[in-house]
Each structure stands twice: as structure tokens, then as C-alpha cells.
Amino acid sequence: MRMSKVVEISSHHRDRIAASIEVAPKQAVESSDLPGLFPQGTSVYVTDIGTDSNETLVKAASRLRDLGYEPVPHFASRRLTTKHALEERIKMMAEEAGVRNVLIIGGGLERQAGEFSSTMEVLETGYFDKYGINKIGIAGHPEGSPDFSEEVALQALRLKKAFAERSGAKLRIVTQFGFDAQKFISWADGLKSHGIDLPVHLGVAGPAKITTLIKFAAMCGVGNSISFLKKNALSLTTLATSHSPETVVGPIEEHVRTNVTTPIRQIHVFAFGGLKKTAEWLEHRGSWDIKTSLYPSVTNNKS
Secondary structure, three states, X not given: OHHHHHHHHHHHHHOOOXXXXXXXXXXXXXXXXXXXXXXXXXXXXXXXXXXXXXXHHHHHHHHHHHOOOEEEEEEEHHHOOOHHHHHHHHXXXXXXXXXXXXXXXXXXXXXXXXXXXXXXXXXXOOHHHHOOOOEEEEEEOXXXXXOEOHHHHHHHHHHHXXXXXXXXXXXXXXXXXXXXXXXXXXXXXXXXXXXXXXXXXXXXXXXXXXXXXXXXXXXXXXXXXXXXXXXHHOOOOOOOOEEOOHHHHHHHHHHHHHOOOOOEEEEEEEOOOOHHHHHHHHHHHOOOOOOOOOOHHHHXXXX
């Protein structure tokens, strides 16, 4: 009886795409919900909005590591100050929190705080390699960015791919969130025609009220997502209705199942509706299984 149950669950989970999740530093340090909330080994990204100290960011990563998760701290290039400060943060992350996986983003063109004007400049320091960090996420923008043109974005990705080839770093593209699954799929599959063959983790908003999602979309500068949400919310009785992530994740999973050449490897979930609600959704749908841990594909760190 037990074996038939395992087979049944395993079959269900083979159809599910793996998922990472994102938390704020304060949540990582203080949340009493975190122990046991995610499967062991889950990649948990730690945001950096430029207001937290190195000590806080390292403490956040250390707690995630202690809880059995894989901490993936953000490094926002244009919010960094000096090369010395960057190296110090990387060293602390690696030596005190066991960090081996990071996400490097631009951080907004209007916010340059010091020596770095781009992600490439941060990568070229060689500090990540120096401290044993070789799994590196870089930003992708399926709906474009208010800061630069599509061609500029593609050229930046080509440069980063070339960096990966000459350095041995395991790069992956982690995208901003959005709600138009077909646009995200087309963008990911179209990268190869531009000479970019890096694995892609597509950003997805977890379950939340549409009003909440519109607020975060405005904060994150994803204007097309706001338009898409509002257009599709017109048929709803109220904007307070909750958005179901399945309308985005379902088509992505179906595409991955039926297209072996797609670069899409997993989803990266933004928990705008709360960590518990998001974790329950991922567990219920079969992306995560906390009770049995039968599914290493969910929690591995494959790029």
C-alpha cells in the first residue's frame, strides 16, 4: 500500500517544474514561520534593496543555511560602493554563511552608489571565483526594462555568456516576474537565436490579491505586467480578487514537458502574498513535497 502511494506521488511530481523562492533579509532573520516551511535544500534568494548592512545580509543567509536551505543572496551592482566593500561582503557570505550561489542584478540606472555601473563590472572583479562561488544568477527581462533597450539587454547577456565560457562560472538567467506566460516562453526560447544558450528560471508571482500585485509591479518597474493584469482583471467583479499563479505556471510546465530544447529549467517565485501562503501553494500543487522529500529535482541547484 505504501509503495503504490509513493509511485502515485512520484508520477504527479514528474510533471511539476522545480521552484525557488525569494525572501527579504528581515524575514530570513526573524520569521518564526521559516523552520520547516520549505523542503530541505530549497534555493532561497535574499533580496538586497540597499538598506541592509553586511551583517544583516550575512545573518539572513546564515539562518537560511542553518535551517537546511540553500541561501542565494542578491548583489545589486549599482547599489554597491567600492571593490573593497564588495570583496568584504562576498568573503563574509562565503566564509560565515557557506554561500556558493548568488544572484547579481543591475539595481536601477538612477541608483549608482559607487564604483560599479553594471553587472559585468562586478563579475569581472573575480571575487566570486576567489571565494568559491561559481553558481551565479543574472537578470532577465522578458517584458523589457524602463532602463535600457532590448538590444542593450541582449548584448549584456551575450557578454555574460562569454564571461561564463572563459571563467567556468555556472551562469543562469533569473527573470523579473510577470503574468503573460506565452510572452515569457517566447522570450526564453528566442534567446538562442541571439547567441544566448544559458538556462532560464522564469519569475512568477505567488498567490496574492491583484491589488497587491499591481502595487509590487509598479514598484519593480514592470509596467507591461500592470497593463496585462488590469486588462485581465476587467472581467472580475473586483480587483481585490486573488490572482491564481496557475494561469502562468501551467502553460510554462506544459511547454517544458513538450519541448525538450527549451532553456526553461524552473520557476522563481515572488511571495507577494506571504511566505506561508506561497509555500502551501507550492506544496499543494506538487512543486514541493515537505513530508517525503522524494523529489531531488525540486531542491537541486542545477543551473
